[in-house]
Amino acid sequence: MSRRAKIVFLGLVFVLCVTCAGLEAYRVRARQLTKPTELFDAIRHQVQAFRTDDYASAYQQVSTGFQERFNIEAFTDLIHSDYPPLRFAERIEFGAVRWDGRHAVVPAYFFLPEGEVIPCFYSFVHEEGVWKIDGVRVQKRWPVGRRLGGLRT
Secondary structure (H helix, E strand, O other), X not given: OOHHHHHHHHHXXXXXXXXXXXXXXXXXXXXXXXXXXXXXXXXXXXHHHHHOOOHHHHHHOEOHHHHXXXXXXXXXXXXXXXXXXXXXXXXXXXXXXXXXXXXXXXXXXXXXXXXXXXXXXXXXXXXXXXXXXXXXXXXXXEOOOOOOOOXXX
16 A cells, blocks of 8 residues: 555544544534433323324324334324323333433333333434434333332432
8 A cells, every 4th residue: 555545544534533523422412402301291292192182292292213104093093002001190200311322212100090000111213303202112010019219309
């Protein structure tokens, strides 16, 4: 390899490293500016829309990718078939947000009137300047009396 080719190659590697560092700094900064309450509020708004049978508003909380997989009718059927107890939760508590670039995962705990708890994991994607729900994994119900770990403040 000639001296000139080596210099050009090293220059390109340097530019690539600087670009990657800049992108990572941008992601970190965006994450620092995002308050977890933005994600929590999206979940709360969607659940409130479910409670009032306002599926059009609930559908607006989901990502473009989710909307490509489910049209509004399929979305409504999904809510009625797979998530009916979530609509009737007395309260919702949230766990620590896990960030991964444009994506985030929020644990949410739905407390039902009978005392059972349904843990869920909400996946979010940041698109068009807002956080959108990209999916929900509903876990097995916890029996009455099971407590969440951690401290309450």
